[in-house]
Amino acid sequence: MLAIRLREFGPADLLRCEEVDEPSAGPGQVRISVRAAGVHLVDAVIRRGCGEWVPLPDLPTTPGSEVAGVVDAVGAGVDRSWLGARVVTQLGLASGGYAELAVREVGALHVVPDGLGFAAAVAMICTGRTALGVLDAAAVGPDDVVLVTGAAGGVGTLLVQGISRVGAWVAGLSGCGDKRRVVLRAGAAIAVDYRRDGWQEDVIAQLGGREVSVVLDGVGGEVGRGALDLLAPGGRLVVFGSSSGELVRVSTTDLFERSLTATVAVGPHVARRAGGLRASEARALAEAAAGRLTPVVQTFPLAEAARAHAAMESRQTVGKVVLIPDAG
Secondary structure: OEEEEEOOOOOHHHEEEEEOOOOOOOOOEEEEEEEEEEEOHHHHHHHHOOOOOOOOOOOOEOOOOEEEEEEEEEOOOOOHHHOOOEEEEEOOOOOOOOEOEEEEEHHHOEEOOOOOOHHHHHHHHHHHHHHHHHHHHHOOOOOOEEEEOOOOEHHHHHHHHHHHHOOOEEEEEEOOOHHHHHHHHHOOOEEEEOOOOOHHHHHHHHHOOOOEEEEEEOOEHHHHHHHHHOEEEEEEEEEOOOOOOEOOOOOHHHHHHHOOEEEEOOOHHHHHHOOOHHHHHHHHHHHHHOOOOOOOEEEEEHHHHHHHHHHHHOOOOOEEEEEEOOOO
16 A cells, blocks of 8 residues: 655655555454644654654554544454444554555444534544534633634634624735635635735734734744734633744733733643543534534645645645545
8 A cells, every 4th residue: 555654754745655465454443544644843844853742652653543434444343334434533643544444443432423524524533523622611702802813724714613603893804815814715704815024013903903812822832922912801712723833922921011811722631521532523524514613625646745734834735634545
């Protein structure tokens, strides 16, 4: 089968498509003919060899932790009724998702709901779950004015959709051109290019006298800090990532002087509070199947994983990046 292999840590072009042996389903496992493999920012962190907060795999390795596809083989002890089932699952960090075939324990599978495509399912299993956790933490109401950083990304587009559904006024920070159009289609009232000098003044001008009551930040760094500075007294900051490579800088002085609250919406503690990862994954899939959230997906052929990584890291992608094997 074809798989993407990483033999040394470094830039995206080190991801190579190779012919490798097919995996077999062990006891309690199924083998999945992969139809969609999710690309996560964590995959790029691992590929670069940045192991400060995520364990690095032994090399060579096949990256990827999110797959959707069709069960084509079952291991010992697994009911044969799983054969042909449309499933989606997380494999764990750096666990072989960028491939035509993958194996996983049957207890970790979710059946893909009827009417939901493989790319959408793989987008919701992690990215959708994260978005729902952020929305839960933010507890946005119709009177809120919400500023979302990275609003054209996989999580960001889902957040804009979820916030607009409750009637809140949404401002999205993104790149220019297509990204701004994606954010507006997701339901934002305004979309501002944060790469332009003076973007904060642009936001203020378009607020029309409104005050930002909630900031949802998955970018961090200077952008996250700039968004935080726009938060009105008594506002809420919800942090769910640091795609810039640096978490937003916030101090107790910020919180005290402006009566702000700050919440972290990702991590094991959040999963436990929500009933566990599996329950959160199932809820995310159900939201997409019901049409309440629709993931924005940008696909690349599996063989072009290096191009997908490079595009994602240079902020040239919109929505969730997904690799598509030629599964016939």
